[in-house]
Amino acid sequence: xxxxxxxxxxxxxxxxxxxxxxxxxxxxxxxxxxxxxxxxxxxxxxxxxxxxxxxxxxxxxxxxxxxxxxxxxxxxxxxxxxxxxxxxxxxxxxxxxxxxxxxxxxxxxxxxxxxxxxxxxxxxxxxxxxxxxxxxxxxxxxxxxxxxxxxxxxxxxxxxxxxxxxxxxxxxxxxxxxxxxxxxxxxxxxxxxxxxxxxxxxxxxxxxxxxxxxxxxxxxxxxxxxxxxxxxxxxxxxxxxxxxxxxxxxxxxxxxxxxxxxxxxxxxxxxxxxxxxxxxxxxxxxxxxxxxxxxxxxxxxxxxxxxxxxxxxxxxxxxxxxxxxxxxxxxxxxxxxxxxxxxxxxxxxxxxxxxxxxxxxxxxxxxxxxxxxxxxxxxxxxxxxxxxxxxxxxxxxxxxxxxxxxxxxxxxxxxxxxxxxxxxxxxxxxxxxxxxxxxxxxxxxxxxxxxxxxxxxxxxxxxxxxx
Amino acid sequence: xxxxxxxxxxxxxxxxxxxxxxxxxxxxxxxxx
Numbered sequence: 001x002x003x004x005x006x007x008x009x010x011x012x013x014x015x016x017x018x019x020x021x022x023x024x025x026x027x028x029x030x031x032x033x034x035x036x037x038x039x040x041x042x043x044x045x046x047x048x049x050x051x052x053x054x055x056x057x058x059x060x061x062x063x064x065x066x067x068x069x070x071x072x073x074x075x076x077x078x079x080x081x082x083x084x085x086x087x088x089x090x091x092x093x094x095x096x097x098x099x100x101x102x103x104x105x106x107x108x109x110x111x112x113x114x115x116x117x118x119x120x121x122x123x124x125x126x127x128x129x130x131x132x133x134x135x136x137x138x139x140x141x142x143x144x145x146x147x148x149x150x151x152x153x154x155x156x157x158x159x160x161x162x163x164x165x166x167x168x169x170x171x172x173x174x175x176x177x178x179x180x181x182x183x184x185x186x187x188x189x190x191x192x193x194x195x196x197x198x199x200x201x202x203x204x205x206x207x208x209x210x211x212x213x214x215x216x217x218x219x220x221x222x223x224x225x226x227x228x229x230x231x232x233x234x235x236x237x238x239x240x241x242x243x244x245x246x247x248x249x250x251x252x253x254x255x256x257x258x259x260x261x262x263x264x265x266x267x268x269x270x271x272x273x274x275x276x277x278x279x280x281x282x283x284x285x286x287x288x289x290x291x292x293x294x295x296x297x298x299x300x301x302x303x304x305x306x307x308x309x310x311x312x313x314x315x316x317x318x319x320x321x322x323x324x325x326x327x328x329x330x331x332x333x334x335x336x337x338x339x340x341x342x343x344x345x346x347x348x349x350x351x352x353x354x355x356x357x358x359x360x361x362x363x364x365x366x367x368x369x370x371x372x373x374x375x376x377x378x379x380x381x382x383x384x385x386x387x388x389x390x391x392x393x394x395x396x397x398x399x400x401x402x403x404x405x406x407x408x409x410x411x412x413x414x415x416x417x418x419x420x421x422x423x424x425x426x427x428x429x430x431x432x433x434x435x436x437x438x439x440x441x442x443x444x445x446x447x448x449x450x451x452x453x454x455x456x457x458x459x460x461x462x463x464x465x466x467x
Numbered sequence: 468x469x470x471x472x473x474x475x476x477x478x479x480x481x482x483x484x485x486x487x488x489x490x491x492x493x494x495x496x497x498x499x500x
Contacts, residue, residue, distance in 0.1 A: 017468050023475035030479060154479070160486030212475060296497035299490045306487075351497065 033158015048188030066122025068393025075386025097121020149313030261435030266361025267399030312363025
């Protein structure tokens with residue numbers, strides 16, 4: 001590893017402010033969050049490659065599966081080499097993915113888009129997603145939920161930025177494209193140009209993150225912070241568990257189940273948001289909700305997803321990680337049941353419940369690193385988080401499969417009524433109940449899995465040797 | 468250091484504010500019909 005990227009070169013000197021770390025993390029997460037804005041150019045790619053929506057949707061699915069796999073495989077490497085190296089590698093993969101994707105579009109080779117944006121870009125996504133997590137937790141031992149909430153909020157925010165920006169750029173590169181007209185489709189060359197532009201802009205942004213990020217010195221702690229206070233909470237350990245040992249504990253798999261159930265349930269709404277609100281308020285074949293208003297509903301959900309990532313994760317610092325997941329899953333169940341049974345009686349109620357469910361979906365993502373820190377310590381929390389993200393990949397496949405299977409049996413989304421959604425929504429309630437029970441079963445990790453106690457905290461660099 | 472912190476937050480905060488503004492504008496159609 002080149003010295004400028006090494007962990008040893010980025011140990012913060014005296015006077016360095018920890019408030020520079022969240023913007024560094026946000027710079028990376030805002031860029032990789034673009035993956036949730038692929039719907040902007042989906043129709044353009046369908047027309048350009050003269051293929052189906054499913055074939056284009058595969059690009060996104062590959063990227064999400066690769067995110068989980070690369071986070072799991074490279075987590076230990078990220079912990080060992082530090083956040084700067086991880087951010088640089090992530091930027092190289094993520095931006096190369098755009099460049100290869102642009103080549104695939106320009107040469108009419110869809111497989112190159114799968115390989116570029118899906119596989120190579122997806123590796124960048126996974127490494128980028130976990131790159132700042134353990135560093136943030138070490139800089140904010142007093143408020144890890146706040147710290148990870150800020151960064152992972154950026155992942156939700158990335159789509160909010162990329163979506164309107166992409167529309168404007170495509171209109172710039174293809175003057176015949178009207179972003180305000182839902183029937184207008186941009187040319188393939190406009191999407192290729194968009195990919196090249198995003199690659200350049202994201203590379204600069206991610207390099208800012210890499211240049212800014214630092215790790216705290218071993219003896220650093222926030223002013224006024226007393227680590228012994230952590231011992232007062234039964235669910236917060238001061239011991240350390242390696243990534244290899246963590247995956248042998250029931251706690252890891254219980255949390256895996258919790259994340260899988262929470263994400264699958266959120267995807268249940270996200271997947272069909274626009275047609276769903278139209279179908280819920282359909283009478284006599286005509287919906288009271290127009291396509292434009294349904295688009296507004298998707299925007300409200302995006303805000304709920306982003307706000308939940310910050311607000312709920314920050315709240316978990318005060319009420320604890322296990323109780324907050326009981327809220328996500330328990331109140332989520334109540335919200336889903338209400339939505340399924342009486343959601344069609346009021347638009348305001350429908351929107352409010354969906355907003356709440358999506359805020360829990362976002363909160364589930366951003367609180368889990370702090371939950372892992374509480375259970376397994378800071379030693380290899382990045383690597384453990386990476387392995388846990390395979391639950392996201394699994395949910396990314398299972399969620400749409402479950403929802404689409406139920407809805408396909410009823411007809412075509414966009415032409416249904418509220419009753420048609422009931423089986424799918426009640427299935428999500430069952431999934432949340434499984435997650436709720438799994439969370440209830442989480443107990444502190446047995447001492448037999450702890451790393452041997454030493455004078456100082458074990459260095460992540462030693463992880464590769466030990467694990 | 469304070470100026471550096473402010474500049475760093477502005478660099479990430481401004482795009483985020485743009486995205487949020489555009490999303491709220493789009494979402495407002497839900498309430499205005």
